[in-house]
Amino acid sequence: MSKQGVLLVNLGTPDSPSVKDVRRYLDEFLMDERVIDIPQLNRTLLVKGIIVPFRGPKSAKIYKKVWSEKGSPLLYYTKLMTDLLQAQLGEEYQVEMGMRYQNPSIQSALDKLKAADVxxxxxxxxxxxxxxxxxxxxxxxxxxxxxxxxxIPDISFLNSFHDEPGMIDVFAANALKYKPETFDHILFSFHGLPQRQLIKTDNSKSHCLQSADCCSALTDVNKFCYSAQCHHTARLLAAKLNIPKEKYTISFQSRLGKNPWVKPYTTEVIDELGKAGTKSLLVFSPAFVADCLETLYEITEEYGLEFKALGGERLQLVESLNDNPAWINVLEKLVKQ
Incomplete structure (x- = not known):
């Protein structure tokens, strides 16, 4: 009997923390027309002429800080998810993993599924x-x-799972061990995007960024808006953990370049909280299902040092979903739904 194929895809990671491999990764990643959505000539000059040559060595030093004997944390946890999901689904399924950028590639994963005649x-x-x-x-x-x-076999694509109850439950359970009620403030920090990319998903051309509260509710108009979905995820987590609205903030990290990105920026929120006398901060990063550079270094190290320099005493990251058995159950549901 033919198997049902499953393809898990994560963003990607360099093959090693060497400058050469990091530059290769950044080149493929940032040359994607959907990532830097500007004319190709401008993108080529920006990426190959400025970002990759100058950012490569700096990024390589950061990758070395999160690299372990297991390799890249993003790759390690994605591989674990794949193996655990395969074991849980059984022989009727074939689960493969691919990275959008670098290795193992989406091409190699699809080749395996094709060879298996799923x-x-x-x-x-x-x-x-x-x-x-x-x-x-x-x-x-x-x-x-x-x-x-x-x-071409039957193919189905998952669009998003920002409001998946099981995912919310796992993030909430991860947070409970730190006793959220004992922290002065809770921060939901999502990966950032240029504002222009939000506007492009607004088919009505009359809602996105037209008011300060355009993401306050998820509706038919903004259902594909990244920021609106992020706000919705944060509201669901806050409700699950009984966190009052005045005690949490939604922000966006990892800004690149000078053009306006989704606001508020995490670094500016931390600056404001520190200056206001906040001493303890619990940080979620619900845009990631696996801990990676953005969680293990950017939040824990960069923002942690920034917060303490402003008088803060404790910044605690809520770990991602990683290989949590409850998360594997959620993945099984997403496969079968």
């Missing part, structure tokens, strides 16, 4: 909130590859 493929980009630069890019890459096959 009867269907369920594509699950491991990004809870939809963005053209992440989920949209994965969908496009898969379709480009599969469009060249002579026999």
């Amino acid at each position: 009867k269907s493929i369920r594509v699950i980009p491991l990004f809870p909130q939809y963005a053209s630069a992440s989920t949209g890019s994965v969908h496009q890459k898969v379709m480009e590859i599969v469009s060249k096959w002579q026999a």
Whole structure:
């Protein structure tokens, strides 16, 4: 009997923390037209002429800080998820993993599923909130590859799972061990995006960024808006943990360049909280299902030092979903739904 194929896709990681490998990763990542959505010539000059040459060595030093004997944390946890999901689904399924950028590639994962002659493929980009630069890019890459096959099996794509109750439960359970009620403030820090990419998903052309509270509710108008989905995830987590509205803030990290990105910026929120006398800060990063550079270094190290320099005493990261058995149950549900 033919198996059902499952493709888990995460963002990607360099093959090693060497400058050469980091530059190769950044080049592939940032040359994606959905990531830096500007004319190709401008993108090429910016990425290959400025960002990759100058950012490569700096990024390599940071990657070395999170690299371990197990390698890249993002790759390590994604591989664990894949193996655990395969064991849970059983022999009727074949689960493969691919990275949108670098290795193992989406192409190699799809080649394995094709060789197994699977009867269907369920594509699950491991990004809870939809963005053209992440989920949209994965969908496009898969379709480009599969469009060249002579026999194309049934294929289904997961768009987002920002409001998946099981995911919310796992993040909440991870937070409970730190006793959220004992912290002065809670921060939900999501990966940032340029504002122009939010505007592009507003088909009405009359809602996005037209008011200060345009993300205060998820509606038919903003259902594909990354920021609106992030706000929704944060509200669900706050409700699950009984965190009052005045005790938490939603922010966005990892800004690149000078153009306006989704606001408020995490670094500015931390600055304001520190100056206001906040001593303890619990930080969620619900845009990531696996701990990675952005959680293990950017939040824990960079923001942690920044917060303490402003008089803060404790910044605690709520770990991601990683290989939590309850999260594997959620993945199984996302495969079968």
